[in-house]
Each structure stands twice: as structure tokens, then as C-alpha cells.
Amino acid sequence: MKIAIPMDEKDLKTSVCPSFGRAPYFLIYNTESGESLFLDNSAVASQGGAGIKAAQTLVDSGVKALLTPRCGENAEEVLRTAEISIFKTIAGTAQQNIDAFKANQLSVLNDIHPGFHGQKG
């Protein structure tokens, strides 16, 4: 499956971007093939609704999950409607988060069910 991570730089060994809507790039990582590519986030230049536009980019890219430290409610609504799961990243690099995700160690962002950790798409 494909997952997305907001990034400041185009390098898996750098840390995850603290912002979702205004992250300069999205890492699109294929957990089966290990392939990765970086998409430009066109929402960076938006006056408003950046989260919505960023989420639309992900919807159009076919990812099934987003790993992010934070996510605004509008973006969350887009992703939820599109059935894209959102996981909370841990401090560290994109690679560390990918490994944690594969090991089911990441928890869902804004837990609705307490104690529900990790979820394969």
C-alpha cells in the first residue's frame, strides 16, 4: 500500500515536517515495493484552505494512510471521507516512522477508541 508523510526536505533520513497543510513536500512511500517519490505540495502558497488542498493531493495520489504529527479538522474530514487512515508520527526521521508503521507501533491520530494502536490498511 502507499502511505504519505509530510516533509521539509526530499530525503527519507530527515525529520517529518511539523505541519501538514503547509509542508513543502509529501513523501509517497510504497510499503510493498519500497519505492518512494516526493510530490510538491501546491497548498504551500494558498491563502486559506491549505489543509483541504493538501489532503486533495493525497486523495488523488492513491495513498491509503497518512503519517503526520498534526492535522487540521478540514483536512481530517477530507481524508476520513476518502477512507485514508491518519497515524500520529513519532519524533524522528521519515525512515524511522516508516519502520514504526510497518511494525504496527504507530497510533491513530486523535484516538476515538482508547488503546487502539496501529492498523494495516
Place this chain on the structure above:
Amino acid sequence: MTFIRDFMVKKGEDMRIAVLSGKGGTGKTLVSVNLASAADSAVYIDCDVEEPDGHLFFKPQIVSSEEIAVKLPSIDNGLCNGCRKCVDFCKFNALAFIKGRPCVFEDVCHSCGGCTLVCPERAITETDRAVGEIRKGTSGSVTAYTGILKPGEESGVPIIKRIMQASGSEGDALRIIDCPPGSACVVVESIRDADYCILVAEPTVFGVHNLNMVYGLVKLFNKPFGAVLNKCLDGENPAEKFCIENSIPIIGRIPFDTELGKMNSDAEIAARESKKYKELFSDLLRTAMKEARRETAFDTQR
């Protein structure tokens, strides 16, 4: 009638005085509320729709209230062909295309009507979305209009546009417009129809900096103006110096006074509670109206 007190609005005269300052806390509401109260009769319009304070002083008897709504697109999924023209058009990212259909995000929608126009299938119609409210009330000789923006809403401009329209239907009257702080688009909207602008300044370097901003704004819109120096203490007053250097007429000075501060902090109207302040604000009103008439060359021979 052979004698007309010169601060009464003359028959057939419509006078709009806007009160502004570069920043909050300078005394805009103090001045507007008390000017309106000092007049024989006046309409007070609170355009600070994010944080309206005037009503806390007037505690008006509410006569009517009006919900302010803007247009929100509504999509008929039966007619939608999935072309995404609406999503691509929207400059505000208020539309997203998810699972084969467009979804509207109302809190970022600017109600421009663009999506409705570009849809080739006419699948988009418009419904109303409430963004705030206008309340009209009375408090003694003052008719008070209060504009309130719902928290979280982006723009107060539609509310200000409507409040100016609604209060305009009062006929000829003295109107005191309590403007939002700053110099952003909401302030521009509030002073648009003003005949005269009062710039309130405090005696600090912040006060001067902020006075400079609204000074620039009123000049840009060619509005006649004068300054009121508030919270004046002994010693050098940087705002006064600025006015003198820039030939800004100083039409009033309000000394710093703990008594006034206390009345204000208890939301009491000084011009109603204290003879001293009734006189001070009556004088100020008289001067402002004289300046306004002079500047706008009113024909007083009616």
C-alpha cells in the same frame, strides 16, 4: 426657530463620524459611546464585529435582530458529472473531490459564486449560511446597532456592509461609527461612508506608531479627520508631538483619570454618570461636528 444649539444635527443633515485608532485599547469605544451619549440623539454603530464592546456600556433594550448570511454552494450529486471544474476553479480551496463527488467546506468558502457559474451541468445551487448577527436596540437617546461575527468566521465585511445599510435607514441623524482596530479591510469598510474621522491616540510610542497607520488610511481615502488624545499624563506626549509635526488638528484631550478608568472598567458611560464628562464629551462633539461641517462644506442655511 431662532436658536439652534450647534451640536444638534440640523434638519436634513446626515452626519457620520467614524472613530478609529491603530490598535485596540486606545479609547475608541470610550470616545464613540460617550459622544453618542452626549448628543441629544444619536445612532451608535459598533463595527468591531469580532469583539463588539459598545453594547456592554449601553446595555440596550433589543428592538430587533437580524441574522447575516452569506451564500453557500450546494451540490446536486444526481446532476454532477464528476468533471471537477468547480474544484479546480475555487481560489479558496473550499471544494474537494472525494470518492467521485465534490464536497464543500463552508468555513473557507468566500461565497463568490464561481463554482455555481462554471458547473457545466448546473448541478450547483446556493443556500444561505449564517456568519453573524446584527442587533438593534435603544438606550436612552441612543439607538445602538451591534454587529457580531460568529467566532471562527473569517470575514466581518458582510456584517459591516449590512450594518451600515441597516443603520442608514434611520433617516437623518448623527451617526457615530465605532470602527474595528487596525487598518485592515474591515476598517476600510467601516469608514467608507464617513463624513469625518476621529483618530484616537494614546501618549506612548506605540500610540504614535498606530496613529501613523490610521493617519495614512484616512489620507488615502480622502477623509477629513482630527485627533483626540486620550490618557494624557503630564510631561511629553509623543502623540501630541506627532500631530503637531504633521498638522493633524487636535480636537480634544482626555486626561488620564483613575475615576474615568474605573467607570470604564465597570462599563459605565461617563457622560451619563458624571457632569464633568458630560461637559467634556459635549464639547468634543461640538468641535467634531463643527470641523466636520467645515470640511464637508455643509450648507447650513436650510
Place this chain on the structure above:
Amino acid sequence: MRQLLILSGKGGTGKTTVASAFIKLSGAKAFADCDVDAPNLHLIMGQRSEPRRTDYYGMPKAEIDADICVQCNGCAEHCRFDAISVNSAGEYSVDRFDCEGCGVCESVCPVGAVALRPEVSGELMLYNGDGRIFSTAQLKMGSGHSGMLVTEVKKQMKDAAANAELAIIDGSPGIGCPVIASLSGVDMVLIVTEPSVSGISDMERIIKTAEVFGTKTAVCVNKYDINTVNTERIEGFCRSAGLPYVGKIPFDPEAVRAINNGMTIVDVDCPSGRAAREIYKNTMEVLSE
């Protein structure tokens, strides 16, 4: 980097006075002024160097080319913001203050006479001197959408001062979009309020807004002796709401003098400065909990 944001709801309560005192006391290597409509912090912080200036582009604005325009009035009819008018010579023009950059006029024009053009609606400034980073901005008069500029001010600060431990942010007044932009991503908010009916009303609106973010929030009262009854009300409110009340500052004419001389209230020995030190200590305790 831990970020402490100072908010007040209403303007003029002493946000910048408190923020500047905190910057001095903490020796913070990074600070920002998010009041992009009326920035004031630079007046006290006394920068010696010239800042790096960057144009800030807001929403593009529509422009009508009179040579191509056929005066069909389609643009004016469709403009929801009353931004298009025609003069006596039949020339159509767009009011840059009313135009919201929606693009409807561009889209309805049958001859392509209308185009959206980028417009500078403000300026970002970054001061980098004495080992400190100071980020601020000024929005041009009549502009809207200050929220994004606030985000840019914070981003500029973080990018330039990534290694700073503590950042103090002088927030935007009000309760709208710029305040929300100020709140995003900070570790703690200190609300400076004044003991007036309007100050309390505005403080409550701000607390509601901060609650949405779940950010640690504390309250202090400035000019408390103007109305001690209201000050007690605020203290009581904090107790029942479970919000840390970190102190109160008396009204102090010496504070005005200090500020007018370009100094913070902790640069001179005065009652408000002494109170600010106490509040700083309490605030830092809450921040590190």
C-alpha cells in the same frame, strides 16, 4: 524549541509590554511579533541592524485592460464584493480593497480583458543580530487575510532559529483567523487581560478559541488596581475553570515612561517590572510542567 505565545483578546491590555519583559528576562534567542496589522514589538526591542525584507503576496487582484474591454458589464454584475465600477468615460476598474481575488470576473469576461495579477499585500522582516532572531511583518493597509502572514512570521522565525530553546511570540489581538494562526503549534499561551467588563468578555472568547487547540493556557491581569472587584472576578473564574492564574500587575506610570524611552519594564526598577518578574517565574513553571 518551546514556544510561548502571549495573547490578550482585546488590544491595548499590555501584551507587548509583557512579551518584551519576558524576552528580556528569559534571554530568549528567538522572538516574533504576530500582530501584523499593527506591529509594535520592534519599538521596544531596539534592533541595530537592518532586517532582511521579503515581499508578502496575498490574494491576487483582478485587473481590467481597458483596451480589450467591450463594456458588457458582465464582470460588475457578477462581482459579489461590489469591487468593479465604471466611471463616466465608460472605463471599468477594480477596487483593490474590495477585490477578493475569486476570479469570477476573469471567468465571465467574454473577451479576456480581465486577469488576476499577484499583489504585494505586506512585508516580512527578519532581524538577525546580537545572536538573536526577531521575526515580524507589516500588512499593507486595507488588506485582508492576515492569517497566512502570521504563519509566515512564525515559520520565518523557526527556520532562522532552529536551535533556540525558547521562543516568545507576541500574538495577534482579536479572536479571528490571525489568532488561530498564532496559536497553531505553540506549547503554551499566556493570556494578558485587564479588569474591565470588556476585557473579561474578550478574555472568555479567547479562552474558548484556545480550548479548541488544547494548548496549555494561563492568565494574568494587567493594570489590576483600576478595578480590584473585576480582578477578583477574573481570579475566581480561573479557579473554577482550572486555569493557572500566574499573577497581576499594577497600573504603573513608570511603565509608560520606560516604554516611551524604548525600554522594557524590567529594564528599570518599577512596580510593574517587579510584578512581571513574578509572573514570568510562575509562567515558566507552568510551561515546564
